[in-house]
Amino acid sequence: MNYRRYRVSRRTRRMAVGSAVVLVLAGMNGPAIWGYASDQYHEYKINQPGYKEKNGHWTVVDVPEEYRINTIHAALLHTGKILLIAGSGNNAANFKAKSFRTVLWDPVKNSFKNVPTPKDLFCAGHTQLPDGKLLVAGGTQRYEKLGGDVTKAGGLMVVHNEDPDKPMTLPAGTRFTGKKNGKTFESKDPVLVPRAKKTQDEETRKVTVTVSTARVYVEALGKGHEYETGLTDNYSVRGLKGTDARNIYGIANKLSFDKKDFQGIKDSYEFDPVAERYVTVDPMNEARWYPTLTTLQDGRVLSVSGLDEIGQVVPGKNEIYDPKTKKWTYLPKERFFPTYPALFLTDKGRIFYTGSNAGYGPADKGRVPGVWDLTSNDFTEVPGMSDPDVLETSMSVLLPPAQDQRYMVLGGGGVGEDKKSTAKTRIVDLRAAQPRFRDGPDLYAKARYPSSVILPDDTVLTTNGSGDYRGRSDSNVLRAEIYDPGKNRGHAVADPLVGRNYHSGALLLPDGRVMTFGSDSLFGDKANSKPATFEQQIDLYTPPYLHQGGKRPEIKDTAPRTVELGGKTKLRTVQKRPLAKVRLIRPGSFTHVTNIEQRSIALDFTREADGVSVTLPKDSSLVPPGWYMLTVVDDRGVPAEAVWVRVPKAEGEAAAKTDGKGAGEESEEESEEE
Numbered sequence: 185m186n187y188r189r190y191r192v193s194r195r196t197r198r199m200a201v202g203s204a205v206v207l208v209l210a211g212m213n214g215p216a217i218w219g220y221a222s223d224q225y226h227e228y229k230i231n232q233p234g235y236k237e238k239n240g241h242w243t244v245v246d247v248p249e250e251y252r253i254n255t256i257h258a259a260l261l262h263t264g265k266i267l268l269i270a271g272s273g274n275n276a277a278n279f280k281a282k283s284f285r286t287v288l289w290d291p292v293k294n295s296f297k298n299v300p301t302p303k304d305l306f307c308a309g310h311t312q313l314p315d316g317k318l319l320v321a322g323g324t325q326r327y328e329k330l331g332g333d334v335t336k337a338g339g340l341m342v343v344h345n346e347d348p349d350k351p352m353t354l355p356a357g358t359r360f361t362g363k364k365n366g367k368t369f370e371s372k373d374p375v376l377v378p379r380a381k382k383t384q385d386e387e388t389r390k391v392t393v394t395v396s397t398a399r400v401y402v403e404a405l406g407k408g409h410e411y412e413t414g415l416t417d418n419y420s421v422r423g424l425k426g427t428d429a430r431n432i433y434g435i436a437n438k439l440s441f442d443k444k445d446f447q448g449i450k451d452s453y454e455f456d457p458v459a460e461r462y463v464t465v466d467p468m469n470e471a472r473w474y475p476t477l478t479t480l481q482d483g484r485v486l487s488v489s490g491l492d493e494i495g496q497v498v499p500g501k502n503e504i505y506d507p508k509t510k511k512w513t514y515l516p517k518e519r520f521f522p523t524y525p526a527l528f529l530t531d532k533g534r535i536f537y538t539g540s541n542a543g544y545g546p547a548d549k550g551r552v553p554g555v556w557d558l559t560s561n562d563f564t565e566v567p568g569m570s571d572p573d574v575l576e577t578s579m580s581v582l583l584p585p586a587q588d589q590r591y592m593v594l595g596g597g598g599v600g601e602d603k604k605s606t607a608k609t610r611i612v613d614l615r616a617a618q619p620r621f622r623d624g625p626d627l628y629a630k631a632r633y634p635s636s637v638i639l640p641d642d643t644v645l646t647t648n649g650s651g652d653y654r655g656r657s658d659s660n661v662l663r664a665e666i667y668d669p670g671k672n673r674g675h676a677v678a679d680p681l682v683g684r685n686y687h688s689g690a691l692l693l694p695d696g697r698v699m700t701f702g703s704d705s706l707f708g709d710k711a712n713s714k715p716a717t718f719e720q721q722i723d724l725y726t727p728p729y730l731h732q733g734g735k736r737p738e739i740k741d742t743a744p745r746t747v748e749l750g751g752k753t754k755l756r757t758v759q760k761r762p763l764a765k766v767r768l769i770r771p772g773s774f775t776h777v778t779n780i781e782q783r784s785i786a787l788d789f790t791r792e793a794d795g796v797s798v799t800l801p802k803d804s805s806l807v808p809p810g811w812y813m814l815t816v817v818d819d820r821g822v823p824a825e826a827v828w829v830r831v832p833k834a835e836g837e838a839a840a841k842t843d844g845k846g847a848g849e850e851s852e853e854e855s856e857e858e
């Protein structure tokens with residue numbers, strides 16, 4: 185966008201608003217004047233060029249009715265369009281009606297398109313693959329039921345198979361009858377029980393058969409407390425005969441009316457930004473609701489945590505997606521994280537867990553930040569975190585430029601629905617000899633769910649959040665600030681237009697603007713007595729750098745290009761002021777206070793007569809394969825509109841040794857990606 189065309193209207197509007205204020209003051213009396221007049225004055229003030237120059241400006245996106253959805257996930261694609269995913273949008277009626285929504289938005293043309301959504305992708309994880317497709321995995325199998333809303337006794341049935349010769353699939357609707365209690369329960373989903381494991385001791389020749397198990401959610405046939413069970417029982421499977429009836433059985437603890445958490449799905453899709461549709465790929469091994477997906481340096485994807493098919497946090501079973509085979513493989517060793525853990529790709533095939541997470545998991549497990557080596561499964565804790573008991577729903581950012589390996593954790597709240605929250609920011613330098621979190625400047629207020637966006641000028645915009653759980657007691661924070669990592673200082677900028685808490689987020693656009701979406705307050709009033717409606721409004725923020733007057737720098741070569749790691753590329757540019765920085769920015773992929781994708785990498789460059797020649801770093805853990813925005817920034821911090829660059833997987837890139845295979849084995853068939 186070119187802000188030059190605002191010039192004429194800006195002056196006209198200032199005059200118009202100015203005289204309106206005077207008229208209003210003359211025509212009204214009493215205290216009403218003050219409220220109205222101060223609103224008018226605020227309107228006037230925030231539209232002044234001088235104000236925008238320092239604070240930026242917010243506007244509302246005009247979204248036609250048929251494209252308004254409960255956006256809970258948003259990802260910028262290399263076509264410049266933004267994928268907005270609601271799935272059922274945290275709305276049980278939508279879920280029941282199988283109304284699952286995805287909208288593709290072009291923020292330049294402001295055009296929209298509805299995209300058929302194959303499953304309920306509400307609460308999936310997502311990340312960019314090397315070819316620019318968006319991997320979306322997991323989502324919703326079943327909505328939560330609070331204690332009072334559970335009408336049928338139910339719970340987890342562990343199906344056992346003692347037959348070493350064959351696996352068994354039990355369809356949905358399979359009935360299990362307790363041998364002692366005589367009560368019958370029905371499975372809600374199909375379940376595959378692998379065959380039992382047979383091993384022979386080499387010396388004694390003794391054969392051992394180890395029973396195998398699989399879990400499935402079961403519910404009583406009828407409503408009422410007479411179906412509830414007290415103790416553990418052994419259940420026979422209706423319809424099985426002979427040896428099958430002996431080999432296959434269920435064991436369940438208490439089947440009750442307790443609160444049932446949300447349950448996840450295994451389904452995975454690649455969203456194709458060119459064909460603009462979801463393509464089914466192999467499902468994950470685990471069902472996941474609230475997983476984090478992290479793209480690794482070799483282009484494979486790590487999937488961690490989430491609630492499984494019975495609504496418990498996946499007990500440390502993590503897995504990896506290979507975009508070449510489109511299949512998932514378990515990591516050999518387990519490690520537990522709460523849901524939506526902030527897992528960043530750092531160097532040497534390691535993952536940095538900042539401690540941020542969102543939603544579910546015990547307070548004393550997997551909450552300490554640290555560096556996780558995927559090869560050895562070792563986890564080295566990073567000390568110094570302040571307010572460590574309020575990291576849930578905090579935001580984490582790899583501060584720009586990414587080379588510095590400094591991470592910031594902003595705000596956060598207590599576990600679950602705790603009232604506690606914090607204004608603290610904490611910063612760690614992973615390149616230090618003994619990395620340790622230290623406090624940065626406080627955020628504008630105590631806040632859960634703040635959304636942070638890396639801007640091209642190496643600053644970070646943070647906006648919104650709420651002091652209490654899901655905006656309870658009218659605790660939305662209508663504030664925003666821009667933090668400068670170089671100066672370790674933040675300053676307030678223009679206030680956002682609406683409150684945004686749970687199920688909200690923000691993304692940088694290629695033209696330097698920021699979009700914000702969503703919010704899912706628990707209540708609609710201060711007394712917490714009325715239900716709230718989901719915030720469907722999308723806003724755009726133009727940072728101060730787009731209000732500096734004069735022309736912004738411009739990149740003349742706008743066609744997408746491919747540049748290899750360590751490679752050079754030339755950009756023809758036009759600029760009034762000298763160029764100070766060149767940045768390579770990975771597009772964001774945001775949900776639930778989590779965006780581990782965004783990173784801004786400083787590029788070396790040399791000035792030439794008609795532009796710049798830039799060089800990419802060689803390190804694939806700094807620049808994992810995929811599409812990036814490439815932009816130049818002048819000496820006032822004003823960026824050009826970015827152009828798209830594809831960074832292919834490095835030639836001979838060693839796959840992180842996560843599956844016991846040798847490092848070289850994965851790199852052979854690499855060239856087909858071109």
Ligand SMILES: [Cu+2]
Pocket residue numbers: 307687776
């Ligand atoms: Cu959620």
